[in-house]
Amino acid sequence: MYDLFLSEFKRYRTLAVVVCVIHCIVWAVSTKFMPFVVPHPFKMMGITFITLIGGVVFGLASTALHKRKNHWTYLVHRPLSARKIYLALMSAGLLLLFIALSLPFLAAIIFLDLFSNNVIELRHYLMALHLFLMAGCAYFIGVYAILSPIKAGLLAIALMQYLAHAVKANGAFDILVDSAFLLFTFYLARSVFQVNLSLQNIDKPKALLSLIALQPAMLLILMSAPSLYYHLPLKLIGQHPQNSAVDFNATTENGIYFQFRRAEPKTQTQFLLQYSEHDETRSLNRQSRLAEFKSLSQADTEPHFSQQLFLKERKERFALNDVEREAQWIFSHDLGIFVGLNMKSDEIIGYFGREGFFDKTDNVSAAQKFNEIPLIVDMRFIQTSRSIYGVDLINKQVSRKFTLPDTEFYTKNVSFVFDRAILMSNKATYFFDAMDFNHARKALQAEHVIDNPIPNTLYDDVSVSEVFNGFLVQYRSYHFGRYETPGAALVYVQHNGKIETIATHTFETKIKPDFIAYQPFILSPIVMNLIDGTLNKAITFASEPAKGQFYFWQRSLPQHVIVYAFLLMSVSALLTLRLLKRSPMPVQFKWVWVGVNFVLSLPGLLALISLLGWRNSVNRFRTNQDLNLANSQAKLPMHAKEQRHV
């Protein structure tokens, strides 16, 4: 087995080394523009792309070369079991991928760790491991796609989406998920690696795994299908609901939320004031025509995790820049404090934690450490989930500005509008005097505390306008009243401290028909929503709630949508039963398939059809007979008749 491993390794080692060198050169050049350790979405995207494509292409190409007729015979006809041959090839493949794709990355990290003062921690090393495991998964998918009779097997690459972007957690969790995927894809490829490649069929549990692997891709295809049969045709004939957005005005009745969102802020305010019975409504309406409107921060506030893979960090959380002193204050996940680094001399210039600056890390107290990954705002504030600190890099001072009550957490970054600093939590909006907020080195009291009009964790947007007696704050959400029911509220904050919700409106009319709007749920109610809720969102689409917000059982869906979903699940199960009716597989296994496709619904059925082959499936539906069997039986007598003897 070792000899075969060595042989396979020798076959591609030059190529691997060449790719490794190119990779190193690319890193060296790119570091001139952006330091290696700075996370950036493009960097993450580029590395992911190279890793996935590299893995898949290598899997496809190396296996295709082995699969050639005589080469396959040479490979498998030896005194080694198929399992050992597979292990030898795959081990060599993984080692080569490591050299070509992961080693340069790892070498750069080790170099920086050993020869610089950069903050290099476990999360950097885990990133290298993550890339290697992803490349391995992609490689196994490539092997699977070539050896499997189902060429659609390559679509299983859609699974990698989760590995690359969707999992946002501690780095160790990423590695755990990666490892699980690696084992899954390893087994998937092993299941099709057989001496006799023509023996592969669907009548084995391995096909079940294939189906699970294909299912997300099928779901993606189905989800994008409305563009073809709904959006594009309506756009072409000018009847698409989005075209009517321009018609929305302050007096529109039964408006659509989509139109409302697209309208100008003053129109939005005037529209909401229609529903107000406040004494000053007319005055506010007049003022709003001339008022200035400002949105609160839309910046990302999603929680980050200790030892999160460094390229999955947001750049905004990476470092506090001190341009004057050419220094960067980088947050160390290990220490829980910021480390100051002179970018020119590579010298450490100090540290700071929650209570101030210090020179050495010998005795960092728990009180000094940030116990979560903080967010850097405007290069002068540090915001954690419940507290916000001001950082004065010149005078080397840190001051805690404000801390939320225990049950609250920030949902937006601090915003500075109309001489006010505004903080927003899951329960309330806090107004501070901007001058105090910027300069006072003490804990502050909020000038106004506005309870959220609807107890909602995430508002899509909150805007503020200044009027004569105070402020108008407008809250908007897709899930204002309940799930999938958008709405907005207008809160009047007066200078005298009086706070009133003067108007609310929910939009019952939807822009899209239910079968389009709720399609992800209808198509695959269980899988789609479990993945969405558990592994966070891999696919962004506006009508879905924010990640992890709702599982399917938590959503208040219209009854007919649930009926549609149930019908589709039932139809998928019945068609599966029909497809497999004459299959020689054991009855129990047929029922497993039926059960699985009831759960997976239409994407599951499509995956099964691609497993069986489209022509074969159509034939089974039409004639209840296997295509290959039908052909061979039909042709047999003709051959017997044609047979000639000497």
Place this chain on the structure above:
Amino acid sequence: MTDYIIETQALTKRFGAKTALNQCELNIPRGGIHAFIGANGAGKSTLFRILLGLEQQTSGSCKILGHDCQALTPELRGRIGYVNEEHTLPLWMNASEVTQMQRNLYPNWRQDIYDSVIGHFDVQPNQKVAQLSRGERAGLNLSIALAQAPDVLILDEPTLGLDVVAKQAFLEALMYTETDINSTIIYCSHQMEEIERVAENLIIMESGEVKYMATPEDFCQRINYWICDLEADLSSIANISKVLSAKYIEGQCHIITVDQDIEEFKSFLEKHGAGDPIIAPINLEKAISSVLSKNHRSPTKVD
């Protein structure tokens, strides 16, 4: 233990509408060199692939070394050698590395046989396989295959594309080893002079069936080559089931028959006005080509 190294019963293999092997019955005894002959598409390679467990038969049974071909263990695979026409070897390795790999894999490795066979070819140990000529690669492949001391060695057109010298070296190496380790060799080739030289047993395949299995001498005895003066429509003679071919060459009628009683056919010819029919000697190549071309597909004539 069975006396046959390869046994098939009603072996049939279909690829969709095409039948590659049709109720193939074959029993190959242990020892000796057995030559497989057949036109392209006769089913030889398909049979080999089934024998090696790389394809599954549609019906019938197929055994090699007394075991079901679909359940070959690694140990059994170690007793079956296979050399294909491309002489597939890892091109990126050098000869000594390839040899070392095979030596580690095969417990019965015979270094003496390897050294002896490779001596027929100019292969340097540190030469990359990719740098070897086709003949040298064939030699290296044969050396490795024989050094594994297999119970059965399948050679699928091993001399295809080799020049005369390389072919000569290959055949000499093959024949020498056959007497030393007593492997059963299955030799598939379209080169009749090779077959004539090495084969102890002929297996002629046609349209997925085994048509003949006999020693070359026995086979030639069953074929008669008649030459006579005959002025008649040859198409009626050619349609007789035991006549393989009938044609005029330089004014004389040349007829080849198989399993045809000599006296009976002589009287038949004389009855049709043939003058002085004689039986000429026929070589193996002509005999085999007559058999194979009998049912060879030809375009339908359009008047």
